[in-house]
Amino acid sequence: MTLTACAELVEKGDPDRFLAAMSAPPEARERLFPLYAFNLEIAKAPWITKEPMIAQMRLQWWQDIVGEAAEGAEPRAHEVAGPLASVIQSAQLPVSVFSTMITARYWDLNGDLFTSEEDVIGHIDRSAGSLMVLAALALGASEDQEADIREAAIASGIANWFMAVPAVEAAGRKPFAHGTLAEVKNIADYGLRMLDKQQSTDFGAATPALRAGWRARALLKKAIADPQAVPEGRLDTSEFRRKGSLMLKAAAGRW
Template identity: 50%
Template sequence: MSVAACAGLVERGDPDRFRAAMAAPVAAREKLFPLYAFNLEVARAPFVTKEPMIAEMRLQWWRDVVEQIAGGGPVRAHEVATPLAQVARETALPEPALDALVAARRWDIYSDPFEDQAALDAHVDATAGGLMWLSAKALGAGDDEEAAIRKAGFGHGVALWLMAIPAFEERNKRPLVDGRPEAVVEFARRGLAALKGARKARPSKAAIPALRAAWQAEGILKRAVAEPGRVAHGALAPSPAGSAAALAIRAATGRW
């Protein structure tokens, strides 16, 4: 039940966040990997079964873990829950953000569309935005940085969401409130604006390793704006060589 086990899970299931974490100092990785593994386990929970009741139970298991962590008592022994508890308690991670990250995944269980754009935005904020904030706070970011860091997470989340559209549609989900090209462009532009706002706020040095998880987001969103048809065809991802080079430059220069 170690950080190494969490790192292995992330490497296999979330390779881009794994690469971003590996560009961070070792001390930062020890906090990032349990959080990224937690996010991965929660994101997977709705898809390991076709039975909504079982999926609900899996998510509730993680909500119970969050409650146990916040309560300060024993936490269920688990390869992710145990190191997560250590990180969350050592860095005073807020229970509401941890719980919201799990609760938002209930949407993945069912086929109901989002009620409106505000509901989709709230989902992206609770998942990608919440994870970015929790990660940055675990590394020492101040509470006064939460709004800016969540903006970075929202921008990253929009990029991830647009990349996932084909997979959602294969599962008969309706991931967009408005799927017209002009609406896709507007969504991507709001993601870019969120990233710009986060950079303008100049997050602290402590937050940078967490923010670096979004290193590909700007390019993905710009491609969606320029050619929204790429979204439906799953053609937003950067080239592997370009992606690796961009991450290396950011790591070398201390940017995100």
């Protein structure tokens, strides 16, 4: 149950958030890596078994981990559970936001279809948006800032969703309500508008949590210019541009 184990999980499973966390001060990483590792654990739960009941039990197990940590109980023996409990307790993170994240993962189990663009955006907010809220709270943001954080987070959540579209479709799920290129452009435009709305907001010590979405603007602009790149898996940028843009943001203390 070490921070190193969490960091290694994130480096392998979520390289963008790993790089963003590594741009943060060491004390911030201690809080970010367990949260990002937790996100990976619940994200993979519906996909590691063909038995829905087992996946539900796994998600409930993580719900219990969070609840026990909030109550101050001794963490269970798991490489992520211990560091996660420490962050929950030291930052007094709200169980309700964790519950929202976990519940969002039932979409991968239930085969539900989105009925509107708003449904897609809402699902992204409940998962990626909630994760960024928890990360920001862990670094010192106030609960009064949750709405602003969610608006800032939705752009990166949408960008990550777009990047995952080929894999989601390959798994037999429908990542959009209508599956049209117009829908891709509309959702990307919404993300950019929310990003613009919060771009000048100073999140102070919580800035490294917001920096996890450093690529959002470039990816969403590309999706608007070439929406076919989303289903075809061509949305990603070069490694040089990916890392270079993060270095500039980190050097300037921006997100």
